[in-house]
Amino acid sequence: MTAVxxxxxxxxxxxxxxxxxxxxxxxxxxxxxxRACLPHAADVEEVLQEVSLVAWxxxxxxxxxxxxARWAFLIARYEMLKFRRAKxxxxxxxxxxxxxxxxxxxxxxxxxxREQLEALDHCLEKLPRDRRNLxxxxxxxxxxxxxxxxxxxxxxxxxxxxxxxxxxxxxRCVERALAREGGQP
Amino acid sequence: MKPHxxxxxxxxxxxxxxxxxxxxLQALLxxxxxxxxxxxxxxxxxxxxxALGSLNTMPMQLLGMPALSRARPxxxxxxxxxxxxxxxxxxxxxxxxxxxxxxxxxxxxxxAAEIRSSQNAIGxxxxxxxxxxxxxxxxxxxxxxxxxxxx
Numbered sequence: 039m040t041a042v043x044x045x046x047x048x049x050x051x052x053x054x055x056x057x058x059x060x061x062x063x064x065x066x067x068x069x070x071x072x073r074a075c076l077p078h079a080a081d082v083e084e085v086l087q088e089v090s091l092v093a094w095x096x097x098x099x100x101x102x103x104x105x106x107a108r109w110a111f112l113i114a115r116y117e118m119l120k121f122r123r124a125k126x127x128x129x130x131x132x133x134x135x136x137x138x139x140x141x142x143x144x145x146x147x148x149x150x151x152r153e154q155l156e157a158l159d160h161c162l163e164k165l166p167r168d169r170r171n172l173x174x175x176x177x178x179x180x181x182x183x184x185x186x187x188x189x190x191x192x193x194x195x196x197x198x199x200x201x202x203x204x205x206x207x208x209x210r211c212v213e214r215a216l217a218r219e220g221g222q223p
Numbered sequence: 224m225k226p227h228x229x230x231x232x233x234x235x236x237x238x239x240x241x242x243x244x245x246x247x248l249q250a251l252l253x254x255x256x257x258x259x260x261x262x263x264x265x266x267x268x269x270x271x272x273x274a275l276g277s278l279n280t281m282p283m284q285l286l287g288m289p290a291l292s293r294a295r296p297x298x299x300x301x302x303x304x305x306x307x308x309x310x311x312x313x314x315x316x317x318x319x320x321x322x323x324x325x326x327x328x329x330x331x332x333x334x335a336a337e338i339r340s341s342q343n344a345i346g347x348x349x350x351x352x353x354x355x356x357x358x359x360x361x362x363x364x365x366x367x368x369x370x371x372x373x374x
Contacts, residue, residue, distance in 0.1 A: 066274060069274065070263065070266045070267040070269075073266040073267075073269050073270045073273065074262050077235055077238035078238050079273060082273070132249060133249055136249060136253060136259075143256070143260070151267055155271060162271070173272050174276050175279065177275070178276045181276075198233075198237050198239060201237065202236075205265055206229070206265070209261075209264055209268050212264070212268070
């Protein structure tokens with residue numbers, strides 16, 4: 039291997055590492071944006087997979103890595119709209135103008151999203167263990183609420199309600215934590 | 224936010240909205256910045272749970288229940304149980320037929336003595352559980368240390 043080849047290999051590895059570091063850092067925020075637009079986990083995964091692929095392919099064109107979050111959000115918005123156009127006929131997908139607003143405002147909230155995610159770790163720890171485990175189990179791959187409800191001897195409706203309550207409790211906990219950090223009463 | 228508006232957001236995230244409710248959700252999201260902000264915040268909570276859930280391949284164990292993957296589909300159980308029932312019926316029918324039509328052969332008067340001798344020979348055997356047999360796999364684990372057939 040020549041010195042030039044070696045330099046190129048090292049540069050490629052550095053690029054890959056840079057990308058992974060940045061993408062991993064912002065992945066949950068991107069997931070949150072896509073999740074806000076799509077109710078089904080499989081659809082969220084499909085869009086996120088495209089987002090990561092497109093972002094990796096175009097990563098060389100990103101000149102300023104501090105702009106990564108905004109840049110990745112633009113890709114996510116584009117992929118979300120692409121998905122919408124392909125699937126809007128056979129399922130309920132938010133209209134384009136709403137997706138645009140959610141994305142635009144979501145980009146402005148990127149720092150808040152990071153704070154929310156950090157606070158969420160602590161709030162999840164505070165949640166009673168059985169509630170936390172149930173919420174995580176409900177999102178495990180290939181788990182359906184119907185199947186889970188049958189196994190637990192509960193109705194689907196009661197399980198959805200429990201999930202909604204858990205979600206809301208976690209959100210309230212996050213809001214309280216951020217208010218405390220911000221010095222609000 | 225009003226409770227029914229929150230219900231619309233949760234219904235959207237759960238994927239349980241009817242077409243009419245979905246129309247209501249779109250109208251709400253168009254009109255209310257607070258609703259959009261709340262949806263993004265709830266989706267952030269949800270994204271976190273989804274990320275944690277995707278790492279978990281054995282959700283039932285998490286809830287202290289046997290894995291779903293080990294449970295056989297109902298049709299498989301039905302197929303096996305009906306085959307077993309059919310086999311038992313055939314065996315019973317054969318036994319009934321043989322008991323009515325087949326008389327003990329007079330040429331084998333020593334048959335009872337031979338059976339007794341075989342039973343004694345079996346009784347002398349010390350049957351120990353195979354060492355590789357996992358103790359946890361047996362519902363009668365406590366019996367495994369005992370010979371299966373008394374000497």
